Amino acid sequence: MTPVEQNAVLTQTGPGTPLGNVFRRYWIPALLSGELGKTPVRSKILSEDMWATRDESGKVMFRTRQVPNIELGAVYQESWVPVLLSEDLPDIDCAPVRVQIGEEKLIAFRDTSGRIGLIDQFCAHRRVSLFFGRNEENGIRCPYHGWKFDVNGKCMEVPSEGENSKTCERVQLKYYRTVETGGVIFAFIGAETELPALHFTPELVPAAVNEYPAIEVGDVVWVYMGPADKMPKAPEFEWATVPAAHRYINYRVQRSNWLQAMEGGIDSSHVSSLHSGELHKDPLHHGKGASNQADKAPKFEVAPSPAGLLIGAKRKTAEGNAYWRISQYIFPSSTMIPPYGEHPLHGHNWVPVDDSTCLAWNFSHTPHRPLSDEEIHTMDNYGSIYAELIPGTHDTVQNESNDWLIDREKQKSGRYYSGIKGIAMQDASLQESMAGENGIVDRTKERLVTTDIAIVQARRKLMATAQALAAGDESALAGLDPVSHHIRPASFEAAYDTTLEVAADKIIAGATAPESI
Structure with a gap:
């Protein structure tokens, strides 16, 4: 508990x-390089909403999205609303x-002249969302039938009615006047008689914008x-180099x-149950090791390491070996999974988006050879640790x-032990189901046992x-030195009386094939 x-x-x-301050001392994976081009990309990490941008030199920067505090005075407080940056x-x-302002759904666009339009989101014709609209030639055009509206909601064109049609004269979408100042776009929502001037500039108190x-x-x-x-220096995980x-x-x-996601990544005991239907079916989990999972009561040993924790689960084989x-x-949120046979090594990094959501980063690599076509095909098609x-x-x-597409028939047959297809979603579905208030497990109601020793040790280390x-003591920050990243997971057989020390020479990263069965 x-x-x-x-x-x-x-x-x-x-x-x-406290833990947010710990995370902020590490390099955190945020985006795939291929996602970031000339257009800014929105990202949220550690409860901070940010834009990622790449400049002409290729340099990438993250900048928080914070609307300035606004001092409008009593006359304007209920009239001007910040709607966008x-x-x-x-x-x-x-x-x-x-x-969206209250219950009103609107669309904002910057036209060819640079003016800001904030109008009813739905086309006056058949109520199609103008989110799909073509922003062109000083107006936004509905793609359904080509009706076009300017920044004041006035209908500009109805192509199907011809040039002499008076339809446009009768069509007007609701709109809000806007001003743009201090990097913020404001909408005027008051009655026109309250503030007829269109050039009002509110006094801004700039917020701290973090870069x-x-x-x-x-x-x-x-x-x-x-x-x-x-x-710290750049990360040097083997998969990244x-x-x-x-x-x-x-x-x-x-x-x-x-946390509940990361704890699943260091819980080796659940594999014998939850993933039992996949061990002989998933193409990247074939190997002698899959047959050795019959022992559902592994003995755990956990030891501190320069990177964080080294976690060993020992099962007895049919021959009596370990x-x-x-x-x-x-540290603080990356895990490496013991491999099977000649297949790739796998790992995760569990990045907090906010307190109820995380990004599950998935990494697979083969240090001594390129990935095979079969391996890539399997991962492209949601096998191994990947999900559709x-x-x-x-x-x-x-x-x-x-319901995570649960299949009760395949649960009964044992093909999917929990009824959920795929290793990734077998884990994710159960971890998401654990969520209590705000997506967080109520750990006061847990009943941990001896096979949860790695989870207990990880929590203690985090605390x-x-x-x-x-x-003010920074010595406890494990895994900051990139040299500590030069490690691997492993799977192997040894005499049953061996201890975790037997793994010492089998977990060092390098150009050789991984230790795996």
Whole structure:
């Protein structure tokens, strides 16, 4: 059982929180390099809403999205509403943006002349959302039948009615007047008699806008959100330093707090149950090791390491030997999964978005050879640790709204032990289901057992580190030195009386093939 106060420390990572301060001392994976072009990309990490931008030199920077505090005075407080940052509409004729004021759904756009329009989101013809509209030639055009509206909601064209039609004279969408000042777009929502002037400039009290540096390593954009004088060296995880043809990377959104996700990554005992239907079916989990999972009561040994924790799970084989599965916990939120056979090594980084959501980064690599076509095909088709995503998003097709597509017949047959298809979603579905208030597990109601020793040790290490850093002691920050990243997970057989020390020479990263069965 974890007390309420400790659970709050372990799960809250926003600005100024003890564990948030710990996370901010590390490079955090935020985006895939391929996602960031000339257009800014929105990102949310550690409860900070940001834009990522790449300048002409290729340099990447993250900047928080904070609307300035506004001192309008009594006359204007109920009339002028900040609706967007100027950077939300970065260019003339750029993509329109949805806005909601109260219950009103609106669309904002910057026209060819640079004017800001804020009009009814839905076309006057058949009520199609103008989110799909073509922003062109000083108006936004509905793609359904081509009706076009200007920044004042006036209908400009109805192509199907011909040039002599008077339809446009009778059509007017609701609109709000706007002003743009101080990097903020305001909408005037008061009655016209209250404020007839269109050139009102409110007095702004600029908010602190944080800018965070970024680097690109291993086809990933990493952001550093801590003190500038404490910035660590770039990460050197093996997956990030091998040639591009040797690695496979993506990420998905998980609707749970980061901690319950990360704890699943260091819990080797659940594999014998939850993933039992996949061990002989998934193409990247074949191997002798899959047969050694029959022992459902592994003996755990956990030891501190320069990176975080070294976690060993020992199972007894049919021949009476020890089948060791060695996981790595790299501080503060990265995990490495013991491999099977000749297949790629896998790992995760569980990045807090806010206290109820995280990004599950997934990494696969082969240090000594390029990934094979079969391996890439399997991962492209949602095998191994990968899940099917809704096109254009990082959200999973299987989710709470559809009960993660549970299949009770295949649950009964044992094909999917929990009824959920795929290793990734077998984990994610259960971790999302654990969510209590605000997506966080109520750990006061847990009943941990001996096989949860790695979870207990990880929580203790996180608590101790947060407390030490708050007291000014930085020595507890494991995994800051990139040399500590030169490690691997492993799986192997040894005499049953061996201890975790037997793994010492099998977990060092390098050009050789991994230790795996």
